[in-house]
Amino acid sequence: xxxxxxxxxxxxxxxxxxxxxxxxxxxxxxxxxxxxxxxxxxxxxxxxxxxxxxxxxxxxxxxxxxxxxxxxxxxxxxxxxxxxxxxxxxxxxxxxxxxxxxxxxxxxxxxxxxxxxxxxxxxxxxxxxxxxxxxxxxxxxxxxxxxxxxxxxxxxxxxxxxxxxxxxxxxxxxxxxxxxxxxxxxxxxxxxxxxxxxxxxxxxxxxxxxxxxxxxxxxxxxxxxxxxxxxxxxxxxxxxxxxxxxxxxxxxxxxxxxxxxxxxxxxxxxxxxxxxxxxxxxxxxxxxxxxxxxxxxxxxxxxxxxxxxxxxxxxxxxxxxxxxxxxxxxxxxxxxxxxxxxxxxxxxxxxxxxxxxxxxxxxxxxxxxxxxxxxxxxxxxxxxxxxxxxxxxxxxxxxxxxxxxxxxxxxxxxxxxxxxxxxxxxxxxxxxxxxxxxxxxxxxxxxxxxxxxxxxxxxxxxxxxxxxxxxxxxxxxxxxxxxxxxxxxxxxxxxxxxxxxxxxxxxxxxxxxxxxxxxxxxxxxxxxxxxxxxxxxxxxxxxxxxxxxxxxxxxxxxxxxxxxxxxxxxxxxxxxxxxxxxxxxxxxxxxxxxxxxxxxxxxxxxxxxxxxxxxxxxxxxxxxxxxxxxxxxxxxxxxxxxxxxxxxxxxxxxxxxxxxxxxxxxxxxxxxxxxxxxxxxxxxxxxxxxxxxxxxxxxxxxxxxxxxxxxxxxxxxxxxxxxxxxxxxxxxxxxxxxxxxxxxxxxxxxxxxxxxxxxxxxxxxxxxxxxxxxxxxxxxxxxxxxxxxxxxxxxxxxxxxxxxxxxxxxxxxxxxxxxxxxxxxxxxxxxxxxxx
Numbered sequence: 001x002x003x004x005x006x007x008x009x010x011x012x013x014x015x016x017x018x019x020x021x022x023x024x025x026x027x028x029x030x031x032x033x034x035x036x037x038x039x040x041x042x043x044x045x046x047x048x049x050x051x052x053x054x055x056x057x058x059x060x061x062x063x064x065x066x067x068x069x070x071x072x073x074x075x076x077x078x079x080x081x082x083x084x085x086x087x088x089x090x091x092x093x094x095x096x097x098x099x100x101x102x103x104x105x106x107x108x109x110x111x112x113x114x115x116x117x118x119x120x121x122x123x124x125x126x127x128x129x130x131x132x133x134x135x136x137x138x139x140x141x142x143x144x145x146x147x148x149x150x151x152x153x154x155x156x157x158x159x160x161x162x163x164x165x166x167x168x169x170x171x172x173x174x175x176x177x178x179x180x181x182x183x184x185x186x187x188x189x190x191x192x193x194x195x196x197x198x199x200x201x202x203x204x205x206x207x208x209x210x211x212x213x214x215x216x217x218x219x220x221x222x223x224x225x226x227x228x229x230x231x232x233x234x235x236x237x238x239x240x241x242x243x244x245x246x247x248x249x250x251x252x253x254x255x256x257x258x259x260x261x262x263x264x265x266x267x268x269x270x271x272x273x274x275x276x277x278x279x280x281x282x283x284x285x286x287x288x289x290x291x292x293x294x295x296x297x298x299x300x301x302x303x304x305x306x307x308x309x310x311x312x313x314x315x316x317x318x319x320x321x322x323x324x325x326x327x328x329x330x331x332x333x334x335x336x337x338x339x340x341x342x343x344x345x346x347x348x349x350x351x352x353x354x355x356x357x358x359x360x361x362x363x364x365x366x367x368x369x370x371x372x373x374x375x376x377x378x379x380x381x382x383x384x385x386x387x388x389x390x391x392x393x394x395x396x397x398x399x400x401x402x403x404x405x406x407x408x409x410x411x412x413x414x415x416x417x418x419x420x421x422x423x424x425x426x427x428x429x430x431x432x433x434x435x436x437x438x439x440x441x442x443x444x445x446x447x448x449x450x451x452x453x454x455x456x457x458x459x460x461x462x463x464x465x466x467x468x469x470x471x472x473x474x475x476x477x478x479x480x481x482x483x484x485x486x487x488x489x490x491x492x493x494x495x496x497x498x499x500x501x502x503x504x505x506x507x508x509x510x511x512x513x514x515x516x517x518x519x520x521x522x523x524x525x526x527x528x529x530x531x532x533x534x535x536x537x538x539x540x541x542x543x544x545x546x547x548x549x550x551x552x553x554x555x556x557x558x559x560x561x562x563x564x565x566x567x568x569x570x571x572x573x574x575x576x577x578x579x580x581x582x583x584x585x586x587x588x589x590x591x592x593x594x595x596x597x598x599x600x601x602x603x604x605x606x607x608x609x610x611x612x613x614x615x616x617x618x619x620x621x622x623x624x625x626x627x628x629x630x631x632x633x634x635x636x637x638x639x640x641x642x643x644x645x646x647x648x649x650x651x652x653x654x655x656x657x658x659x660x661x662x663x664x665x666x667x668x669x670x671x672x673x674x675x676x677x678x679x680x681x682x683x684x685x686x687x688x689x690x691x692x693x694x695x696x697x698x699x700x701x702x703x704x705x706x707x708x709x710x711x712x713x714x715x716x717x718x719x720x721x722x723x724x725x726x727x728x729x730x731x732x733x734x735x736x737x738x739x740x741x742x743x744x745x746x747x748x749x750x751x752x753x754x755x756x757x758x759x760x761x762x763x764x765x766x767x768x769x770x771x772x773x774x775x776x777x778x779x780x781x782x783x784x785x786x787x788x789x790x791x792x793x794x795x796x797x798x799x800x801x802x803x804x805x806x807x808x809x810x811x812x813x814x815x816x817x818x819x820x821x822x823x824x825x826x827x828x829x830x831x832x833x834x835x836x
Contacts, residue, residue: 004030004092007100008065012039014103017055017064017087019080021072027092031067044068048079055083065090095119102129104141111138118145118183142188149179157793158192162209163246167255169206177206196792198236214263214286217243221284237731237789243286244766247323256323257288264289282315285322294319295331296388302339303392305346312339321769334379334389338396341372345404352411355482356424362696363480366408367459370697373400374459377618378581397619405615409676409695416673416694417656422485422663430483430701431664433609434498434530437703438559441605442531448605449560449598451539452496453591454489454568455691457613460584461702464608467592468706469745472714474599475707480700483612485663486643486671487691487698489568490517492611497523498530503666506637506645520563531559539564539594550601560603566590571614571689580616580689599708608704614691615677615698621687627654627678637669641679642692644672654678656694716748717741719772719806719820722783727825728802731790733765735804739782742775749773752806752819756788759801764794770806790826798828 004027011018022028034041040059042051044066055064066080072089075081088105090096095112098119099105104112112119119125127148132141147154150161168176180186190204199209216235219226226234247256264270264287273281273293284290294315301307316332319325325332348369352358376396380389423429428436441448456464461478468476484495484502494502494510494517503511509518515529516522524536535553539562542550553560566587571580591608598606617625634648647670649657655672663671673694674680679687691698722736733756743749750772756765765788774782788804803823807816 003097005034005036007092007097008034008036008039008090010100010103011088011090012036012063015088016062017066017083018090019084019087020065020067020090020092022067022069022092023071025069028069030092034065036063036065039063039065041065041067044080052080052083098125101125103132108138108141111141115142115145115183115185118149118185124148142185143192145183146180146185146189149183149185150176158189158196159242159245161189162193162242163249163252163255165206166210166246166259167252169210170255170258197239197242198234199239210259211263211266213239213243214260215267218267218269218284218286221286222280238792240789241766241791245763247285248767253323260287263287278315282318285319285324288324288327291319291322291324291328295328295335298335299389299392302335302342303395305342307339309336309339309343312336317771317773320771328383330379330382331385331389332379334376334383335392337372337375337379338392341369341376341396342399344372345369345399348404350404350408350411352408352415354424355415355419356426358412358415358696359424359427359480359482359700362700363458366696367462367700369400369404370457371459371463374581374584374616378585381578381582393618397617401617401619405617405677405695405697409697412696413656413676413694417675420662422482422658424482428479428481428703429664430481430492430495431499431502433481433496433703437607437705438498442558446605447554447558447603448607449562449603450496451562451564451591451594451598451606451608452493453564453566453587453608453610455571455612455614456567456587456591456608456610456702457697458700458702460567460588461608461610461704464588464591465704466745467588468595468704470714470748471592471596472712473709474595475709475713477705479703479705481609481703483699483701484665485658485673485694485699486640487612487693488640488643489611492701493517493523493563496609496611497526499526501666502664504645504660504669504671505667506669508638508640508645523561523563527559527561533557534559534561536561536563538562539590543590543594543597547600550597554602562594564591564594568614571616572686574684574686577616577686577689578618580614595706604708606706606708608702608706610701612691613698613701614689615693615695616689618688621679625678625687627652627674627680629654631655631672631680633670633672639680639682640692641682641685641687641690642674642698644680645669646672714746714748716750717743717772719750719752719770721804721822724822725824727827728790729827731828732787733790733804733824734785734787736783736785737770737772738779739772739774739784742777742782743773744775750808750819752808753816754786754788754804754806756790756794756824757803757805758797759803762793764791764797764802765789766791794826795828798826800826802826 008018020031031041040062042064044051051066055062078084091106095109095116099109099112102125128144131144131154144154146161147156150164152160152164165177168174180189193199193209199212201208212235216226217240219234220237220240246252269287270289273290278294278297281290281294298312302312313336316336319332352361373396380393438448438450458480465476465478468474484491490508490510491502491504494512497512497517499512501513505511509516511517512526515526517526520536520538527534527536533556535557542562545553567580567583570576570583595606629652631644631652632650633646636644636646638645649670649672651657652672655674658671658673660667660669677695679690718740720738720740722738741747752770752772753767754770755763755767757763768786768788770786776782801823803821805821806819808819809816
């Protein structure tokens with residue numbers, strides 16, 4: 001009784017007159033017991049004409065419940081047919097009650113009866129009642145019922161449902177799909193999938209659909225018919241959009257990867273990609289095995305030098321938009337560095353005419369080879385794929401050591417053997433650092449901070465310069481100095497201090513004007529002797545300072561020396577020397593942090609320099625890499641892997657002997673420097689990472705002059721369209737972009753998300769990630785294309801304006817903002833063209 005009364009109340013909220021036919025003649029008691037406020041009850045019993053007159057003429061605003069015991073009369077016999085058609089009929093069976101509960105008219109009764117299980121739950125009826133709109137027809141209601149079964153909002157659409165259901169299937173969750181089947185909605189869902197994506201199957205299943213999806217989109221990307229289906233219909237371009245949105249959905253990316261791996265095995269994608277040119281796979285990222293095949297092929301091509309460095313760079317650039325990039329980025333960076341190293345080395349002229357000529361050429365170009373080697377080794381190690389890279393590593397190592405390090409420093413050694421004094425005209429000496437650099441700021445009454453980074457060799461300083469210049473309001477200039485010999489920490493650190501004389505002691509210690517330089521405290525005393533308002537401290541101690549302490553450091557001092565030691569601390573450790581290139585990356589990050597904190601403490605002028613460089617070979621050394629003869633003498637007072645100190649040292653073919661005067665030092669200790677890149681055997685120490693000798697990598701040390709500017713000086717590259725059309729007439733829009741300027745330290749790259757949108761912000765195409773980071777000076781080399789495939793949702797907007805929108809992420813947030821947009825008129829000739 002309560003259900004009937006509630007149902008009638010809802011009907012009278014929307015209708016003035018309600019008919020009730022008691023076909024089985026079993027509800028009279030319920031009718032008699034009804035008491036509806038403001039509603040007159042009338043039983044129809046051969047009184048239709050009088051009833052009609054009353055409800056239409058006498059009481060035109062009244063509400064009436066017209067009850068007839070028995071079946072509904074035929075239309076020709078129904079005197080009240082016109083009234084009935086203008087109002088509504090109440091039926092008291094369960095389906096009819098549900099119909100009234102949802103607020104649907106009697107014409108939807110077949111829908112309720114077909115999907116009884118859906119309407120059985122009050123929560124689902126409530127959800128449908130909240131979502132329904134007056135204009136909803138049967139397809140629209142069923143789509144909303146599907147969304148309710150999937151616990152999704154209506155705007156998720158068919159695409160959102162399929163992604164969620166496939167996500168459930170990957171996790172072996174079947175509740176949602178089971179509910180869809182119980183509610184008898186599965187066949188409707190598959191009809192929608194067929195209409196939207198072109199999927200046809202006599203026995204459709206989610207598993208069959210996902211396999212077909214990956215197979216056909218893979219073929220679509222390659223421009224081929226699906227394997228084994230040359231004459232059969234295949235999924236359309238909408239399927240590509242579905243996969244594109246799925247893999248870019250952070251919440252569901254795990255299921256994309258699950259089904260990608262599963263389908264790759266079933267479809268034997270690994271065997272297929274092995275037979276393809278990797279250039280054809282450049283834009284394909286459906287399967288992880290594609291990534292692996294590209295990398296395997298690149299390893300062979302780079303090793304055999306059958307691919308140009310520019311081609312490798314272009315392919316790596318294309319792969320940056322891949323779904324799998326993060327997992328393989330280190331491998332790609334290693335490959336790009338290896339190709340650059342091998343190509344540049346094949347063109348390098350290692351001729352050296354003088355000490356100054358060697359330093360100038362190293363600082364101008366040769367140091368890039370050391371950087372490429374470092375980046376290759378670091379990328380290879382970070383990939384944890386030593387076996388995969390083994391053959392390429394052997395080639396790179398052999399070429400780097402035997403084709404570069406050894407011949408370069410053999411040529412340089414010939415020059416070193418001829419010099420009588422360790423000076424290079426036109427190249428500043430490390431001993432003049434304080435007088436030429438620090439004192440020049442003091443003379444202008446400017447404060448300066450000096451960061452001395454142990455073992456910051458020249459190529460690493462080049463990388464540091466790039467990073468600094470990328471920071472807003474920072475400028476950095478890089479210049480070389482000629483390090484003192486021997487190129488080791490105690491002497492290099494002492495040379496950077498203000499001094500008149502450097503005295504080399506028998507045990508390797510160094511005195512500045514008679515004072516010890518061992519440790520930060522002693523170096524601080526030497527600084528204070530030249531500049532009273534000065535301070536020396538460890539860089540880590542500075543980083544630990546709060547804002548007020550760091551600004552007090554600036555207020556109270558004219559000169560501050562910070563000592564940083566990330567690289568040498570690892571390299572000089574025999575058990576960790578193979579990690580030295582990892583330590584370089586850590587050191588670079590720390591140096592940028594130090595410089596930014598110095599700037600925040602109000603330092604405008606900063607210098608970064610080093611005590612020495614270093615040599616590093618990743619492969620364990622062979623016997624030939626060590627000096628052929630040991631160094632002998634009357635007294636050996638200090639032994640190092642690259643030099644020896646003592647008295648009465650004997651000439652040796654393996655080393656060059658210097659007096660302190662020849663090296664600009666005081667004292668009477670003789671020095672023997674091992675020639676070229678050879679090492680002395682020394683128990684308990686490593687041999688791959690060394691310094692102390694006279695190789696270019698050890699003695700060309702950097703000075704990075706950093707300035708903090710007041711005004712912002714960093715911008716991002718601009719991106720524009722070339723030859724923009726105004727109309728979209730097919731199912732695909734291909735556009736040509738132009739990066740208007742090359743990337744440089746002060747002109748940063750942009751990463752943009754591009755797609756086609758309606759005026760109400762609905763995405764109607766796949767999305768493309770655009771990496772606008774081209775460095776070429778030739779404008780033609782900064783052009784690139786992107787293709788956008790329209791989704792079926794675009795059909796509803798045919799004849800309307802849409803826009804190609806470029807968005808970029810707001811730094812430090814997950815939000816995006818629109819960078820640029822261009823309007824188009826969507827003017828499709830036939831909506832059916834969307835199935836292609």
